[in-house]
Each structure stands twice: as structure tokens, then as C-alpha cells.
Amino acid sequence: MIDARLSAACASGNKSGPNPLSRLLALGRPLVMGVLNVTPDSFSDGGEFFDPTRALDQAGRMIAQGADILDIGAESTRPYGSTVPVPLEEEMRRLDPVLPTAVKLGAPVSIDTMKPEVAAWALAAGASIVNDVWGLQRDRDMARLAAERTVPVIVMHNRESADPSLDIMAEIAKFFARSLEIAEAAGVAHQNIVLDPGIGFGKTPEQSLIAIARLRDLKSFGLPLLVGASRKRFIAKVSPAPPDQRLGGSIAAHLMAVANGASIIRTHDVAETVQALRIAAAIRDLQ
Numbered sequence: 001m002i003d004a005r006l007s008a009a010c011a012s013g014n015k016s017g018p019n020p021l022s023r024l025l026a027l028g029r030p031l032v033m034g035v036l037n038v039t040p041d042s043f044s045d046g047g048e049f050f051d052p053t054r055a056l057d058q059a060g061r062m063i064a065q066g067a068d069i070l071d072i073g074a075e076s077t078r079p080y081g082s083t084v085p086v087p088l089e090e091e092m093r094r095l096d097p098v099l100p101t102a103v104k105l106g107a108p109v110s111i112d113t114m115k116p117e118v119a120a121w122a123l124a125a126g127a128s129i130v131n132d133v134w135g136l137q138r139d140r141d142m143a144r145l146a147a148e149r150t151v152p153v154i155v156m157h158n159r160e161s162a163d164p165s166l167d168i169m170a171e172i173a174k175f176f177a178r179s180l181e182i183a184e185a186a187g188v189a190h191q192n193i194v195l196d197p198g199i200g201f202g203k204t205p206e207q208s209l210i211a212i213a214r215l216r217d218l219k220s221f222g223l224p225l226l227v228g229a230s231r232k233r234f235i236a237k238v239s240p241a242p243p244d245q246r247l248g249g250s251i252a253a254h255l256m257a258v259a260n261g262a263s264i265i266r267t268h269d270v271a272e273t274v275q276a277l278r279i280a281a282a283i284r285d286l287q
């Protein structure tokens, strides 16, 4: 069943087309990835864009505000533990009225899913980047799919639970080394991989802060780094606020991430993030 779906999606893919992410990265400025959660239960905006019309309005708005990439997901990835798994068919049912139309807006679309079948469907529908919050380690078909379709894949660090005793940077580096082995064995081209420390995933708030503070350690992999700190709980540990009031903390974290080597910022708040990044760059250029 899985193989049949993957083969069908792979057969329909364009293997030789240009990689939109490499083109964007070559611009030499931080890229902004706008988050579109077509879910009833995402941690910060659950239900807001569950309706397809509202989701597509938001997709258009984010592009108008300067998003370089749209990251579309239909299952909450639950950075904070509780799990309500979404069946495959339901995930695709949510995406179907949104993703193929969002692709037509012109910005590259990344599919945020843990399921290779959903990723295969999304790629066949026009998505061009796979975002795997389990870093190719939960389901090996994800690496196979990325290899066969020659698409960029975001490899995010994750753990089932946080362990405060860990040296989190060593743990992330070990996890990435394993993901890269899996990717290489499947035939994923090294240059098609983006690494993401997975802010808020299987980490204490302090470990999320450390991952941003020491992001530069991960540059040794020689790959672009993505950071998604948007509205996450570690912000509230430093400066208490509910998810919809964490914009200041999100921007501060993202500016620090860029200063420490991030090439892509994943955010719910595109306009404010684009403005912050432009101002930071303008000041830096004058130093």
C-alpha cells in the first residue's frame, strides 16, 4: 500500500527541475518560512486556519507579507507532548482543499508531516520541500521518498521526552549524524538537506535557549540551518505570556538565531519577522 502510493507519486514527479530552496538560499539573506496549520488543535493557532478558505487567505497574506516559503501541515506535531494522532486519510482530507491551491500562489510549499504517504501526496500536488519533524528517523520511507524525488528535506531534531541531564548540543549533533547516515544510505543528496535543532521538541526550555545560543556549533555539518522558535513555550519560561502574546520573544529568538547562523526562520508572524530581519540586516551592514 505504502509502496504503491510512493511509486505513483514518484513516477509523477519532475526529477530534473531546479531546486527552489537552493535558489532562495543563494539570495544570501535569511529566508522566512510562513507556518500554515490546517488543524483544529495546533498549540498556538489551532482552529484559526482549519477552514480551507481561511487557510488560503492566510497563505496569500503571508506571501504578500514577504514569506519565501509556505510550510503547510495538517497534523499538530505536538511540541509539548500530548498526542492525538491524525489518521492518514484525515490528514490528506484536510490538505486537499488547501495545498494544491496554495502551490499556485507561487511560493515554494513545504509539507510538514510525519507520514511519507502524505509527503508523497503533497509532492505530487506541487509541494517541493519535505519537512520531517522526526529527522528521517521515524519512518525510513521518508528518506527514500526525498531521494527519489530529489527534493530538499528538513531534518529536525526530536526526542520522545526531554532529559535535563543531556548535553543538548552533543545530543542534537549525534541525532543529525544518524539522520545523515540514513539520508546517505537512501541516496538523498547532501546539498538537499536542511538541519533544524527542533526548538521546543524533546527539550527543556533551557535546552531550547541553548540550542539557539550555540546554534553555530551545528555549522560544522556544512548545511543550511532552520530555526522555528515562533510562539514556543520556552519564551514563556523567561517572560510569561500565552502563545498569542509571544511575538516579542519569537522575534528576539529569531534575530539571535540568524546572528548565530540560521538561514531559514519558521514563523507564524511573517510581516513582523520580515520587518525585524530587514532592520537587523540594515544595521549590521553599517557595522
Ligand code: HH2
Residues within 6 Å of the ligand: 035, 037, 039, 041, 042, 043, 044, 045, 073, 075, 076, 077, 078, 079, 112, 131, 132, 133, 154, 156, 196, 198, 199, 226, 227, 228, 229, 266
Ligand atoms: N515546529 C512545529 C511544527 N513543525 N517543523 C520544523 N522544521 N521546525 C519546527 O520548529 C517546527 C516544525 C510546531 O509549531 P506549529 O506548527 O505551530 O504547531 P503544531 O505542531 O502544534 O501545529
